[in-house]
Ligand code: HEM
Ligand code: SF4
């Protein structure tokens with residue numbers, strides 16, 4: 001396949017950035033999108049030019065590092081996959097492909113296509129955990145009975161890989177799908193219920209402080225999420241939040 | 253947003269009922285009586301104040317959310333395909349809402365202001381005034397356009413409000429979505445039918 005690529009190039013955080021045009025040829029339809037970018041980068045290095053910086057790690061759809069806005073869609077035109085699992089056969093020979101970084105005030109561009117997603121880490125640090133004493137007296141997890149349904153839903157929520165596609169695709173730049181997945185994976189389990197009210201309050205507060213937008217229920221995030229995280233989680237978080245606002249015994 | 257919005261939906265249904273009295277072939281007796289009750293009942297006056305506050309809160313909140321959401325994406329995408337993952341209605345609540353707001357201002361300055369602030373002259377009735385105004389084609393068109401956009405707004409809004417309030421269940425979601433769309437449709441058809449009927453039959 002021969003392709004024309006329009007790629008966002010930006011030297012650093014403060015550079016204004018611009019789209020630049022590149023040509024790649026002889027790309028195998030069976031290669032992944034990132035492998036296609038590897039070919040481009042090799043070409044650029046051989047020409048003595050600066051390669052395109054993009055994020056990736058596992059290249060098997062589990063780490064959530066790869067993050068490209070391809071032809072107007074997060075992780076490209078395919079559904080239920082990350083960019084590293086997107087195959088070039090989803091494109092046609094001669095196509096022009098636009099490649100841009102996630103656009104969000106909370107995800108500043110570090111370089112080219114790489115954005116800083118540490119806002120997600122700070123949201124997790126604000127409440128995405130259970131406080132357990134692990135000093136030698138941990139209990140066998142199977143000692144606590146959990147309804148199968150709850151366990152399944154918690155597990156589904158926990159499959160969120162923190163890729164940020166939900167934020168990137170949302171017209172409001174809202175992080176509700178991510179945060180709700182993280183709230184849900186704990187709220188559904190007995191171990192997580194103990195700190196449920198405080199958790200949802202603190203995580204939502206941190207989310208707002210990071211500058212993410214407000215959810216208006218367009219549902220775009222659910223469609224673009226590579227892990228199929230459901231909008232049900234957002235409704236659950238809204239319930240948890242309402243409950244926390246009404247019955248919380250915390251002073252603030 | 254959800255609470256004020258749903259409150260406004262309830263009001264609209266009540267308002268639609270009142271307006272349908274216009275169609276009763278009794279020379280306006282039922283409608284005039286209804287309108288009179290609306291202006292004299294203390295309870296209704298209190299609800300009316302709540303209604304103004306409701307609209308105000310809804311609009312102020314909409315403005316705040318829109319500004320915050322614009323700020324959350326300072327740099328736009330060069331290429332974006334929002335239609336691939338969400339409906340036009342859901343993405344244009346600010347636009348459809350603003351058109352409704354313009355309409356509300358026109359509507360209130362015509363009816364509310366005239367009856368409550370200026371008062372009717374001698375033999376004028378509310379019924380007579382309404383019929384008179386809908387003989388003007390422009391007036392009819394403004395109403396119809398406004399209610400089509402209100403229908404667009406509500407098509408997304410009603411089911412969205414349920415989600416905002418945390419009401420989401422795989423079993424009931426299809427019912428909520430369909431009821432929301434049906435309500436939006438009924439409100440639009442009901443409110444647009446009245447001016448059309450008056451324009452074409454009482455001209
Ligand atoms: C006065 C002009 C109006 C403006 C400027 C306006 C604006 C908006 C905006 C921007 C939203 C989106 C917020 C979101 O999606 O979360 C919204 C939602 C909504 N609006 Fe309006 N609106 C107006 C009038 C109305 C009216 C007359 C009704 C009802 C009859 C209504 C019912 C709703 C409902 C139920 C929602 C959904 C709330 C939610 O999802 O939480 N709006 N409105
Ligand atoms: S909810 Fe989906 S799109 Fe959002 S961060 Fe998690 S995996 Fe990515």
Ligand code: FES
Pocket residue numbers: 055056057058059060061062063064065066082083084085
């Ligand atoms: S590189 Fe790990 S998910 Fe794509």
